[in-house]
Structures are given as structure tokens and as C-alpha cells.
Amino acid sequence: MLRSFRANSILAVLSGSSVLVKCLWGAVLLLYLISFWVNTARVLSITPGLLLPPNLWLWSLVTHGLVEVHIWDVFANLLLTLGAGRRLEPLWGAPELLLFYGVVSVAVGILSALWFLLTYAATSDLHFLFSAHIHGFPGFAGAVLVAHKQTVGDGQMEPHRWVQALPQLVLLAVILLSVVGLAPSRMLVGYSIGMLSGWVYLRFYQRHSRGRGDMSDHFSFASFFPGPVQPAAALLGKLTHAALVKVRLCPRAVKRYDVGAPSSITISLPGTDPQDAERRRQLALKALNERLKRVEDQTSWPSMEEEEDEDCIREDTPFLSGGTPDTLVKETSLVPSPPV
Numbered sequence: 001m002l003r004s005f006r007a008n009s010i011l012a013v014l015s016g017s018s019v020l021v022k023c024l025w026g027a028v029l030l031l032y033l034i035s036f037w038v039n040t041a042r043v044l045s046i047t048p049g050l051l052l053p054p055n056l057w058l059w060s061l062v063t064h065g066l067v068e069v070h071i072w073d074v075f076a077n078l079l080l081t082l083g084a085g086r087r088l089e090p091l092w093g094a095p096e097l098l099l100f101y102g103v104v105s106v107a108v109g110i111l112s113a114l115w116f117l118l119t120y121a122a123t124s125d126l127h128f129l130f131s132a133h134i135h136g137f138p139g140f141a142g143a144v145l146v147a148h149k150q151t152v153g154d155g156q157m158e159p160h161r162w163v164q165a166l167p168q169l170v171l172l173a174v175i176l177l178s179v180v181g182l183a184p185s186r187m188l189v190g191y192s193i194g195m196l197s198g199w200v201y202l203r204f205y206q207r208h209s210r211g212r213g214d215m216s217d218h219f220s221f222a223s224f225f226p227g228p229v230q231p232a233a234a235l236l237g238k239l240t241h242a243a244l245v246k247v248r249l250c251p252r253a254v255k256r257y258d259v260g261a262p263s264s265i266t267i268s269l270p271g272t273d274p275q276d277a278e279r280r281r282q283l284a285l286k287a288l289n290e291r292l293k294r295v296e297d298q299t300s301w302p303s304m305e306e307e308e309d310e311d312c313i314r315e316d317t318p319f320l321s322g323g324t325p326d327t328l329v330k331e332t333s334l335v336p337s338p339p340v
Contacts, residue, residue, distance in 0.1 A: 045135030108139030143198025
């Protein structure tokens with residue numbers, strides 16, 4: 001009975017998922033089954049020494065995120081894919097989510113291989129070239145949590161603000177697990193690079209109705225870290241953007257003015273100081289309140305048309321405003337009488 005309940009639950013989840021989620025689920029499960037006969041961790045994952053010339057195993061840039069060799073990793077990958085489909089696909093659409101998945105997979109593969117190559121250059125240990133296999137869900141997990149923080153924004157109520165801290169909380173957990181030896185180093189490398197690559201794509205490249213990227217203050221790279229680490233994180237974000245601009249992979253940031261609301265003008269710049277941005281928001285809010293107060297005061301003034309009507313009545317009937325019958329007789333006596 002329990003197995004039947006689990007099977008029905010899985011079928012219900014799959015029936016409510018999109019085609020993209022079902023395809024990713026099928027690929028992960030299929031490659032896991034194949035791993036019992038073929039060493040998929042070597043053939044389809046990122047191996048730094050095999051990704052470089054003369055081998056050039058470029059297909060591993062696409063397949064490494066689908067490769068899992070443990071059943072618990074399979075479940076984690078499936079849950080991550082399901083969460084991304086439920087949270088991001090309704091907002092972005094299936095093509096954009098697939099593009100996001102592809103960009104993150106390629107970026108994680110290249111940057112992870114570069115990291116292990118630099119580690120080999122520093123240690124001369126061939127293990128980092130041919131025995132380190134980057135695969136699985138950690139890279140995409142970091143990118144998805146970054147996207148989740150972007151969709152949540154700054155509008156959450158205080159009891160739920162911990163949701164925005166999920167990327168850094170998971171990063172801290174992965175660091176601790178790596179230090180005590182419960183998680184391999186590739187997991188920390190993959191998750192960290194996944195966070196960075198997901199942030200770079202959403203910050204500078206993603207197209208939407210307002211243009212491209214997200215330059216809001218709450219989505220700066222420093223906002224993913226606690227206060228003492230924010231200066232270093234902000235420097236890393238600036239250096240990353242400068243490097244992308246230098247190699248012509250990213251356009252220079254320009255000011256964007258939002259004049260849809262006449263009461264304020266919003267200027268978005270990368271790397272804006274959060275304190276200065278908060279000060280400008282407070283000034284804009286104060287100006288808006290003063291303007292609304294002036295509008296309310298104007299609506300409480302008497303109508304000018306009513307005053308003009310009252311003046312006309314006074315001119316037509318002077319005796320009602322203090323005039324006497326004698327003055328009225330004098331005025332009528334000046335009018336010549338008609339001939340008899």
C-alpha cells in the first residue's frame with residue numbers, strides 16, 4: 001500500500017509538471033540506470049584534463065549536470081528540477097528556463113575546469129587534472145537559489161526574509177560539509193561557481209520587457225553575503241563585470257531612467273552604494289509625501305466659481321448689501337420720464 005501511495009504521488013507530480021521538467025527527469029533517471037554498466041562519471045562529466053586540447057570532450061559541458069552516481073543525489077537533482085519548474089518556469093517560460101539551464105551548465109563546466117587547472121598548476125598534482133570529475137546538481141542548485149532570491153525581492157515580510165538568505169545558508173552548509181570531509185571538494189566548487197554564473201546571467205544578460213539584466217540594489221553580489229564579507233563580495237562583483245566588459249562579452253552599464261511615475265526618477269547603476277541608494281529612496285518618498293499633502297490642501301480651498309457668482313449677485317442687488325431705499329429713489333430719479 002505504501003509503495004502504491006508513493007507511485008501515485010510521483011505520477012501526480014509528473015502529470016502536473018511541464019514538458020521541460022519531464023525531459024530533465026527522464027534524462028537524469030536514464031543516465032543513472034546506465035551508470036550501473038558504464039562509467040558515466042568519467043565519460044559524461046567534466047574532467048579538466050580531458051576537456052582541454054587535444055581531447056576536447058566538449059559534450060561534457062552539456063551532460064555533466066545530468067550525471068548522478070548515488071541515489072540520494074538523484075533525488076536531490078529531481079527535487080531541484082521540480083522546484084525550478086514550479087518557481088521559475090511560470091515567470092520566465094520554458095525557453096528561458098532551458099536557456100538559463102544551458103548557460104549555467106556551460107559556465108560551471110568551463111570555470112570548474114579552469115579552477116582545477118589552476119590548482120594543478122599550484123600543486124603539480126595530476127589528481128586535479130584526471131581524477132576530479134565535476135557533475136551533478138550543485139552548480140544548477142546555486143544558480144536556481146540565486147534566481148529564487150531575485151524573484152522574491154525585497155518585499156517579503158520579516159518572518160519570511162530568511163528565504164532570501166537561502167543561497168548563502170546553503171553555501172555555508174556546503175563549506176562546513178567540505179571541511180569535515182562529508183562532501184567532496186567538487187561540490188563546493190560547483191555550487192560556488194553556479195551561484196556566480198547564475199548571478200552574472202541574471203544581472204547583465206537576461207532579457208525581459210524592461211530591457212536586459214537586473215541592476216537593482218537588492219540583487220548586487222554583495223547582498224548575498226553578511227556585512228563583514230560584503231566589501232570583498234562587492235569587489236568580486238565589480239571585477240567580474242569589468243572582466244566581461246574588457247573581453248566584450250558584456251556591454252557597459254548605462255543609466256536607466258524610469259519616468260513612468262511623475263513624482264520620482266529612478267536611476268539604476270551597477271555597484272551603487274546601498275546606503276546612498278536608501279538615502280535617495282527616503283528623499284524621494286519625502287518629496288512624494290509633500291506633493292500629496294499640497295494636493296490635499298488645494299482640494300480643501302473654496303471654489304473660485306462660487307465666489308464669482310456671489311460677487312455678481314451683490315452687484316445686481318446693491319440694496320441687499322447695505323443699500324437704502326433713498327439711494328434707490330435717487331438713482332431712479334435720474335432716469336428721464338417718458339412724455340405724456
